[in-house]
Amino acid sequence: MVFVGSDAQLTVPTAVKIVIAGGFGTGKTTMVASVSEIPPLRTEELLTEAGVHVDDLAGIEGKDTTTVALDFGRITINTKVVLYLFGTPGQNRFWFMWDELATGAIGAVVLVDTRRLDSSFPSIDFFEHRGIPFVVAVNCFDGSQAYTVDEVRHALDIDEAIPVVLCDARDRESSKSVLVALIQHSMNRLAAV
Amino acid sequence: MTGRDDWWYDEAAGPLVRPYAMVRGRTRPNAPDLHLVTQVRASSFASDQTSLTVEHREIMALCARPLSVAEVAAYLDVPLVVVKVLLSDLIERGDVLVQTSTPKIPDRDLLQAVLDGVRGI
Numbered sequence: 001m002v003f004v005g006s007d008a009q010l011t012v013p014t015a016v017k018i019v020i021a022g023g024f025g026t027g028k029t030t031m032v033a034s035v036s037e038i039p040p041l042r043t044e045e046l047l048t049e050a051g052v053h054v055d056d057l058a059g060i061e062g063k064d065t066t067t068v069a070l071d072f073g074r075i076t077i078n079t080k081v082v083l084y085l086f087g088t089p090g091q092n093r094f095w096f097m098w099d100e101l102a103t104g105a106i107g108a109v110v111l112v113d114t115r116r117l118d119s120s121f122p123s124i125d126f127f128e129h130r131g132i133p134f135v136v137a138v139n140c141f142d143g144s145q146a147y148t149v150d151e152v153r154h155a156l157d158i159d160e161a162i163p164v165v166l167c168d169a170r171d172r173e174s175s176k177s178v179l180v181a182l183i184q185h186s187m188n189r190l191a192a193v
Numbered sequence: 194m195t196g197r198d199d200w201w202y203d204e205a206a207g208p209l210v211r212p213y214a215m216v217r218g219r220t221r222p223n224a225p226d227l228h229l230v231t232q233v234r235a236s237s238f239a240s241d242q243t244s245l246t247v248e249h250r251e252i253m254a255l256c257a258r259p260l261s262v263a264e265v266a267a268y269l270d271v272p273l274v275v276v277k278v279l280l281s282d283l284i285e286r287g288d289v290l291v292q293t294s295t296p297k298i299p300d301r302d303l304l305q306a307v308l309d310g311v312r313g314i
Contacts, residue, residue, distance in 0.1 A: 012234050013232055015261055017229070037314070045272055070263070076310075082261075106304065
């Protein structure tokens with residue numbers, strides 16, 4: 001690892017990230033909260049509507065400034081590695097933010113609510129088109145699940161190679177198993193290259 | 194002169210003056226490659242801090258342990274773009290150490306470590 005600075009005895013961990021995506025209300029922040037070692041943090045990016053960084057004060061007083069909020073959590077893997085979990089901001093307007101989130105990510109969890117399957121289509125398209133490993137996690141609200149994994153896979157028209165799992169985003173063990181499925185999927189993808 | 198006071202208040206973004214006053218209007222950090230998860234840490238040989246602003250010093254205190262840029266922004270409660278500028282000031286001074294590598298897809302060993310770690314929590 002290369003650092004800018006002189007005191008080489010200070011080490012800085014390697015950071016990795018997983019993106020938690022899905023439509024509005026599918027449980028993204030709930031999943032982050034259930035596995036994170038800290039209460040989810042929120043950070044905000046100020047942006048112009050066009051998503052272009054402004055150069056000076058003259059650019060920011062207009063009404064076209066907006067805020068993108070990112071919720072994220074942290075899991076310290078060991079002294080050398082730390083994992084961050086980022087919930088994606090609202091879809092459509094903030095794709096450029098998704099690009100930053102997805103760059104170098106282990107992969108993504110696409111959370112699905114079977115009552116609103118279509119809300120997960122943009123997320124699935126995004127990761128498919130960029131070749132980013134992802135798993136589909138069906139969030140079983142209230143512990144009930146009206147559809148089988150195969151039915152969900154068929155309805156979403158996703159490749160056989162992509163894992164589809166059932167989960168309860170509120171439950172730590174359940175959310176952990178989703179992350180494990182994603183990491184294993186990423187490792188399989190790496191091995192297949 | 195009604196409205197003068199809320200000139201710098203944006204309904205969605207909140208108060209705009211303070212974050213930008215903190216960075217004297219700069220919105221482009223000098224230090225490149227400050228991503229969301231880029232790890233930063235205060236140097237043990239930090240220079241004289243008397244010339245630093247309160248925000249710079251808060252960052253130095255936060256970064257006594259390694260943190261990501263996103264965590265620093267969240268704990269400081271300022272937008273990412275502002276914290277990147279403040280961090281770049283500290284990096285230029287040599288007061289903050291930074292991981293210079295850009296995010297890249299983890300290799301198998303790193304994935305295995307993450308897998309073991311997640312299973313163990």
